[in-house]
Amino acid sequence: MREHKSMALTNAQKMFIGIAIIIVIGIPVGGCQEQPEKYTGPVEKITVAAAEYLTGALIYVAEDQGFFEENGLDVTIKGYASGKACADALIAGEADISTSADFVFVSNSYDYTDLRVLGTVATAQVKELIARKDKNITTIDDLAGKKIGVTRKSGAKFLFGVFLTLNALSYEDVELVDLRPPEIVEAISNGDIDAGFTWDPYTYNIKKELGDNAISWFGGEDFYFVLLTKEDWIESNPAAAERFIKSVLEAEDYIKDNSEEAKEFVKNRFDYESDYIDYSWPQQEFVVTLEQAMLITFEDQARWRIKNKLTEATEILNYLNYIYMDALEAVKPEAIGIIR
Amino acid sequence: MNIKNKLYVSAGVSIILVVILFSLVLVTSGRIAEENKKHELVDTVRWGVSELDIVTYDYLLHREKRMEQQWNSRYNSLGEILEKATEEEELISIRAGYAALGDLFSQVTANNEKIQKLTQEGASQEKIDTAIGLEERLVAQLLITSHSVITDASRLAEESLIEVTEAQRITANLTLILVIMLAITVTTSSLFVARSISKPLDELTKGTEIIGKGDLEHKVEVKSKDELGQLAAAFNNMTESLKQTTASRDELEEEVTVRKQVEEEVKKSVEQLKQANIQLQEMDSLKSVFLASMSHELRTPLNSIIGFTGVILMGMAGEVNEEQRKQLTVVKNSASHLLSLINDILDISKIEADKVVLSLEEFSLDSVVREVVESVSPMASGKGLELVTELPEGTTLFSDRRRIKQVLMNLVSNAVKFTDRGSVRITARVSGDENLEFRVIDTGVGIRKEDMYKLFQPFQQVDISLTKKYEGTGLGLYLTKKLVDILGRDISAKSEYGKGSEFTFIVPLRYEEEK
Numbered sequence: 001m002r003e004h005k006s007m008a009l010t011n012a013q014k015m016f017i018g019i020a021i022i023i024v025i026g027i028p029v030g031g032c033q034e035q036p037e038k039y040t041g042p043v044e045k046i047t048v049a050a051a052e053y054l055t056g057a058l059i060y061v062a063e064d065q066g067f068f069e070e071n072g073l074d075v076t077i078k079g080y081a082s083g084k085a086c087a088d089a090l091i092a093g094e095a096d097i098s099t100s101a102d103f104v105f106v107s108n109s110y111d112y113t114d115l116r117v118l119g120t121v122a123t124a125q126v127k128e129l130i131a132r133k134d135k136n137i138t139t140i141d142d143l144a145g146k147k148i149g150v151t152r153k154s155g156a157k158f159l160f161g162v163f164l165t166l167n168a169l170s171y172e173d174v175e176l177v178d179l180r181p182p183e184i185v186e187a188i189s190n191g192d193i194d195a196g197f198t199w200d201p202y203t204y205n206i207k208k209e210l211g212d213n214a215i216s217w218f219g220g221e222d223f224y225f226v227l228l229t230k231e232d233w234i235e236s237n238p239a240a241a242e243r244f245i246k247s248v249l250e251a252e253d254y255i256k257d258n259s260e261e262a263k264e265f266v267k268n269r270f271d272y273e274s275d276y277i278d279y280s281w282p283q284q285e286f287v288v289t290l291e292q293a294m295l296i297t298f299e300d301q302a303r304w305r306i307k308n309k310l311t312e313a314t315e316i317l318n319y320l321n322y323i324y325m326d327a328l329e330a331v332k333p334e335a336i337g338i339i340r
Numbered sequence: 341m342n343i344k345n346k347l348y349v350s351a352g353v354s355i356i357l358v359v360i361l362f363s364l365v366l367v368t369s370g371r372i373a374e375e376n377k378k379h380e381l382v383d384t385v386r387w388g389v390s391e392l393d394i395v396t397y398d399y400l401l402h403r404e405k406r407m408e409q410q411w412n413s414r415y416n417s418l419g420e421i422l423e424k425a426t427e428e429e430e431l432i433s434i435r436a437g438y439a440a441l442g443d444l445f446s447q448v449t450a451n452n453e454k455i456q457k458l459t460q461e462g463a464s465q466e467k468i469d470t471a472i473g474l475e476e477r478l479v480a481q482l483l484i485t486s487h488s489v490i491t492d493a494s495r496l497a498e499e500s501l502i503e504v505t506e507a508q509r510i511t512a513n514l515t516l517i518l519v520i521m522l523a524i525t526v527t528t529s530s531l532f533v534a535r536s537i538s539k540p541l542d543e544l545t546k547g548t549e550i551i552g553k554g555d556l557e558h559k560v561e562v563k564s565k566d567e568l569g570q571l572a573a574a575f576n577n578m579t580e581s582l583k584q585t586t587a588s589r590d591e592l593e594e595e596v597t598v599r600k601q602v603e604e605e606v607k608k609s610v611e612q613l614k615q616a617n618i619q620l621q622e623m624d625s626l627k628s629v630f631l632a633s634m635s636h637e638l639r640t641p642l643n644s645i646i647g648f649t650g651v652i653l654m655g656m657a658g659e660v661n662e663e664q665r666k667q668l669t670v671v672k673n674s675a676s677h678l679l680s681l682i683n684d685i686l687d688i689s690k691i692e693a694d695k696v697v698l699s700l701e702e703f704s705l706d707s708v709v710r711e712v713v714e715s716v717s718p719m720a721s722g723k724g725l726e727l728v729t730e731l732p733e734g735t736t737l738f739s740d741r742r743r744i745k746q747v748l749m750n751l752v753s754n755a756v757k758f759t760d761r762g763s764v765r766i767t768a769r770v771s772g773d774e775n776l777e778f779r780v781i782d783t784g785v786g787i788r789k790e791d792m793y794k795l796f797q798p799f800q801q802v803d804i805s806l807t808k809k810y811e812g813t814g815l816g817l818y819l820t821k822k823l824v825d826i827l828g829r830d831i832s833a834k835s836e837y838g839k840g841s842e843f844t845f846i847v848p849l850r851y852e853e854e855k
Contacts, residue, residue: 296398299406318406339391340413 039072044240049086049095052079053201054277055122055225056099057266058286062251064265070250071243087228091115096233097244102224102294103155106301109322110313116234116324118227118245119288119335126283127159127219128203131195132188134213140167147175149184149196155223158304160197163219185209199223200280208275224294234324245327248288249335255286290328291337295319342566343537350529357525361518368511375507379500381425385434386493388418392441393486400479403452415442430496437489444482451475540568544575556583625693632693635686642682645675684815687746688798691822698740698826700851705735705776709766712748716756716764725756726763732770738850743823750820751780751843759784762840775829776849781842787835795833796821820845827851 046068050059059077062068068075080086083100084107090098091112099121109115129148131137137146150160164170177193184196189209196206197219207214227248234241255262267277298319305311320338328335341349391414399407422438425431455471540562547560556579562572649672651657653665660668690696709729720727737744748766755764762783771777787795798818824831828847835841 292394295406299402299404316402316404316406318404318409320406320409339395339410340417 039070039243041072043072043074044237044243045074045076046097046237046240046244047076047078047095049078049080049089049098051083051086051099051225052081053270054266054272054280054284055083055101055124055126057262057284058121058248058251058255058288059099060269061254061262061265062247064269065251065254067247067250067254068244071247073240073243073247075244075247083225090228090230096237097227097229099225100228101155102226102297103158103301105226105228105322106298106305107153107310109298109302109317109319110311112230113317113322114231115322116229116231117290117294117322118229118241118324119248119290119328120224120226120294121248121288122225122284122286123222123289124200124225124284125218125222126200126203126280127156127197127223128199128216129160129163129195129197129219130188130203130206130210130214130216132191132210132213133215135191135194137195137215140169140217143195144169144173145175146194147177147192149177149179149187149193149198151180151184151198152178153310155301156197156199156219158301159219159221159223161304161308162221163197163217200283201276204276204279221297221300222293224291224297226294227288229324238326241324241327242330245288246331249332252286252288287335288328288332289335289337290323290325292339293337295323295338298322343533343568346529346533346536346566350526350533353529354522354526357518357522361515361522364514364518365511368507368514372504372507372511375500375504378430379497379504381421382430382434382493382496382500384421385418385431386490386497388414388421389438389441389486389489389493392418393483393490396445396482396486399448408449411445415445433492434489434496437485437492440485441482441489444478444485448475448478448482451478536564536566537568540564540572544568544572547572547575547579551579551582556586627689627692629689629693631685631689632695635682635689638682639679639686642675642679646672646679649675681815684819688815688819688822691819691826696826698851699742700739701741702736702738703741705731705737705768706733708737708741708745708748709768712745712752713766715749716752719753720756720764723756723760725759725761727756728763728765730765730767732768735768735770735776735849737776737847739827739847740851743827744847747820747823747827747845748778748780750816751778751845754816755780755782755784755841755843758782759840770849771846774848774850775846777844777846779842779844781840783840786837786839786841787833788837792833792835796831 048059050056056079063075063077078089078095080089083098083104086095086098087100087104087108089095090100091108097118105115105117129143131143131146135146136142148160150157161171164173177187179187179193179196181198181202184193184198185202185205187193188196188206196202198206203216207216227245229241263277263281266272266281267274299316302311302316302319306314306316323338325336325338325340392411395407395411395414399411418438419442422431422435451471451474455468455475458468458471543560543562547558550558558579560572560575560579562569649668652660653668653672709731713727713729717727752764752766759782764783765779765781767779767781769777796817799814821831824845824847828845831843831845833841833843
């Protein structure tokens, strides 16, 4: 009888075993992370006109990592050499979405009121003023009276104006030479101009050509590289737009977590030199956001356009109405900084 | 208390402390969550008003529809938050400020429209200046109210943050105290239980070592009433049993030693006996040889004595008077007796010296028995005894005829000698297919039971009183047995004192050398 008692489990022992099992099983279960739901609905086709250079990296990374496919999107990427060309493709109906600089969007906003901003794909300070030291330029004040190359009707022209204003100068204090970016590189290298205000990668090429003879200043404000689409496409494809934003956000996370691999991929994808990617990569921030500052930047550029008679309009557009927040709101609301 | 219960108590106390800790954490985390919620609310309000402030400045700078739209949107969303909030007291000033902000911004936008309208309509400067003056007041009020609300919200946020921090600090302290208590309890109870286990275990280990070295007098001193106390008691009992077993074993070992010694001595004695036996056999053999030689040497002169005494008695050497005849007859009988004695000794000596040579032949049973009967007939007739023979007809034997006859003669002549009246019966029958069984039955004096053992011993006569009456060498039956041992299978006797005896011996019908 005594032996039988020692063999059988008492209630207290059962309780201890029960607690132990709950603890052992509970810890790993509690530690498990919820897996994101995989998309299983119909696949939708999207054509993206994407800048075929560093600022368009998120689109190419998303494609390379299969994020579009995972989110039920059959994305065709059409590569263009500039954000303007991308916007033109969108406006011409050759693409559903484009990647373009803020200035390109604002330039088109008066003529194409159906344009909509989905979010950014990069923000950066990539516009620089680079001058030759041998032209006696060592301070910003030395720019007065110098020949400076800048591209007319470009964001660079606007930002150069901001740059001059912030440094107590104006367009009239310098001799502006209208040149396309590659021409600026050539002209400054030859000494035909004393300085140039342009953007990456031309700034890199100029510095490479001038070497120690170069002196530079970053220009003015942040620049926003945005995802543009059209109102009618959004209205017909709100779910696809949401999944597109989700894919690009996944690419953003991938770049954050695998910076070196992403950098290597971009270098190979665009056939960049190692020195160039090392120079330019840290200046970019590949983020999908909708910031209040971006909204103010749009208005600022619009005012500049009106002031410089680049548009017939006299009133600033309500850019709040050009921003489509629902897609980003659905996937990552905390990425929206626009006051509402 | 036994160990199991001690462990249960220890675990129980720990569980109670953990439950208290858990409950405390639940209560305080509830409070922290509540404070956090409040903090989040006022922080959201502060942030919302700050954003309104930003848009206000934006509006005052550019006065565009986008700013109005944003301002109203943000104001409404902030209103929804405040509406849902339940913290009435803390939010009184904020709610008041919020209401004032909405009112003031509406007035500013309305006044702005008025100024634009007056400007467009070309109204008097005085009217426009009045409107601008109002705007300046309204804007100042708007900014003051806005900053006041931000300050209030910041203060509230700061206070709620302090509350949260305080709650966290209290929770952390209480948790720390409880964890320390838990650690102390677990450590103390573990040490207590461990000590109550390890000390008796040490005692048991020491005891095991001491007892292992052979000190069975050692006792394990464990006084506790738990399982280890029981184990120690059982251990002591076991030691006691072991001690007793060891004592028995020692006795046994001692006995074994003694037995071994005895065995050794027995072995020695057996060896000595063997040696003595060999010596005896050698001496016996020498004796037989000696006796044979002596008998031979004695028989020759005895035969001369008997022969010549006979010749004298026959009167061939001259007339013999009665007295001479009488004395010569004594001489002749004595010599014959001596010769008979010597012949027996000679036969025995040969047998004992293993020098008997058998003369095997085929012969008739009947002839042998008849010769014996004829030899003893005169003596039997003289005593008036009846001699009866019962033999199977036509039986032949293959054996030593002379020795068979000698055996039979010894037995029959003994029977006649010790029987004074009645009869002597000689019977023979075939036993099985191989043997022949002889019986010599008399109605003589018989033998006492206590004398039966002497029957086949040398130089023994069963009854001393009869020795003088019945003359004999005392070697007859001894020799007979020896001969049956060689020729036959067995000889036995049974007798009833005063009534007679019966001797039986068995010989094979055909003697076989191998035997």
